[in-house]
């Protein structure tokens with residue numbers, strides 16, 4: 300069954316859904332959560348695989364075609380590849396992707412690709428073991444790199460991107476190692492500007508190492524050529540001017556916001572719809588879902604919420620308010 304496509308009150312077509320399947324994580328990244336972790340959602344608060352699949356199915360009828368699975372760390376959710384297979388079978392979902400910290404990839408890579416996950420983003424903030432440990436509070440770089448290569452070896456695996464959060468005072472020493480990594484491996488390395496979604500609320504504009512600055516620093520060693528930006532893409536991509544394989548991507552939400560053609564909405568692990576990464580409000584879907592609401596009733600709730608989607612974020616503007624929900628419970 301198909302329903303009218305989703306648009307927001309600014310005329311933007313909404314066809315990309317991010318689904319956080321858990322708020323739990325096996326890492327403790329400094330820019331995300333404290334060493335002791337956070338108060339986790341109770342199991343009963345989590346949407347079940349069947350509930351997630353029903354909501355994604357309904358949104359697919361309204362034109363959603365891309366689903367990115369995130370967390371916390373999605374691979375810590377038990378039997379996660381089963382959910383991937385359930386979502387991959389939904390008519391209309393032609394782009395199922397995953398963001399992971401890679402720690403459990405060597406265990407799950409084959410099952411994820413077999414389940415129908417097309418694209419992978421692996422979060423790695425340093426290629427140096429001690430600095431990786433410093434940032435994530437886990438001595439896990441060798442295992443993550445093993446998982447990355449295990450994934451790359453899977454027949455039929457799609458594009459693999461390595462995402463690094465760019466922090467002033469930390470990432471500068473990572474730029475050339477990552478540029479060389481992108482030149483030597485079939486992965487696109489992307490730098491993401493640090494955003495004010497950390498549990499410690501320690502973000503300041505000064506802590507952002509901007510994409511522009513990174514491009515300049517890397518370009519002094521490896522000149523870059525910008526590629527055309529795909530509509531609604533979050534990243535600007537560059538290839539190496541000397542023809543070396545590999546690409547670099549830059550997600551600059553702070554210095555170069557890309558909200559004007561935003562096509563994204565988010566579903567949290569406890570069933571809240573967020574219409575923007577920086578939403579200060581959410582729409583609860585769990586209560587109507589568990590109270591027996593029909594698809595038509597849920598459609599009304601979804602459309603009303605999405606119609607009110609924020610035009611843009613206000614990061615760095617006077618009066619900006621950081622959302623109460625942290626990145627680990629939104630899922631990026």
Ligand code: SF4
Nearest residue numbers: 558561575576611612
């Ligand atoms: S900040 Fe909000 S509106 Fe802007 S691109 Fe991200 S989700 Fe879209």
